[in-house]
Amino acid sequence: MKVIIIEDEKPSARRLQRMLEAIDVKTETMLHSVEESIAWFNTNEHPDLIFLDIQLSDGLSFEIFETIDIKSAIIFTTAYDEYALQAFKLNSIDYLLKPIDDEDLEIAVTKYKARLPQKTSIALDFEDIKKLLVNPIDRVYKKRFSIKVGQHLKLINIDEVECFYSENKGTYLYTSEGRNYLLDTTLEALQNELEPETFFRINRKFFVNINAIKDMVSYTNSRLQIKLNNYNEDDVIVARERVKEFKDWLS
Known part of the structure; x- marks a missing residue:
């Protein structure tokens, strides 16, 4: 299983890498920005699984997918609230809420492994997810x-x-x-x-x-x-x- 981490905070990326190693998941590489990620995907075989932060140092990670056609499975590592997380669930995307819990991480990886035979059918509509993040349905804002x-x-x-x-x-x-x-x-x-x-x-x-x-x-x-x-x-x-x-x- 080929795994990469895209996370702009290097200490967080290293911590996630250690947590994955503890459950026998080896990380191939760590990327820290939209620009770096696009360059990497242009010159490397795409991974099976990406651990992906949303807010990177030079923009939203969705910009990567607007430039590169990526079919990898995604597990988001995010600080977004329950409305955004519901959007991810509807699109069959796993998420981990920061700070990441060891048990949640292992469950997410197990979920991914369980659906490996159907991996080629995973279809992620990043534009729809992006809209839901910006305009979640039925949200009540602070007054x-x-x-x-x-x-x-x-x-x-x-x-x-x-x-x-x-x-x-x-x-x-x-x-x-x-x-x-x-x-x-x-x-x-x-x-x-x-x-x-x-x-x-x-x-x-x-x-x-x-x-x-x-x-x-x-x-x-x-x-x-x-x-x-x-x-x-x-x-x-x-x-x-x-x-x-x-x-x-x-x-």
């Missing part, structure tokens, strides 16, 4: 946040939030009144809680509210700098690999 301020709780409606950002291992929201508040959550969790038509993750550190954008300026390396109504720091930059999707989101 407000409960913030602890001293001994009190303060409610902040979602339309009062200009942006969410991470700093010094903390996650904050910034309001239209010019106040920031520490949240008991992560940007990864917020990815599945925010209305995608209103909030966009421009880079690993920021979500911005479309209604709070007052200006956009060309920046170095084909990036964009965002100016918000009240948040006036300089590091609100759309990552280069997200610029096209950001422009599509605006329209």
Whole structure:
């Protein structure tokens, strides 16, 4: 069985490799970006099984399949919530929720081995999965946040939030009144809680509210700098690999 790992966080990739070795599954190679993966698939025999992260350092892993016709079976290693995971199930794709559990990993590999005789019939529609990830059916998004301020709780409606950002291992929201508040959550969790038509993750550190954008300026390396109504720091930059999707989101 030929197995590869595509994961942008090298410590996570090495950990998964060790876990697979513990259940007698040898990994042939580890890839860490969309660009590296496309180059590898162009010059190597495709594997039987891919352990695939969704968010890579230079874009979404779906971009690999938009360029290369890959028929390998996929086990996703992802931090997406139950709605996305349901989409994977409907398409007969296994998933492992990070942090990966040893028992879950062994069960997923056993599932794959059990369907080996039907391997050639596996058909994955990545565009449909991609749409479900972006617009999961019947999702209810956050309307407000409960913030602890001293001994009190303060409610902040979602339309009062200009942006969410991470700093010094903390996650904050910034309001239209010019106040920031520490949240008991992560940007990864917020990815599945925010209305995608209103909030966009421009880079690993920021979500911005479309209604709070007052200006956009060309920046170095084909990036964009965002100016918000009240948040006036300089590091609100759309990552280069997200610029096209950001422009599509605006329209």
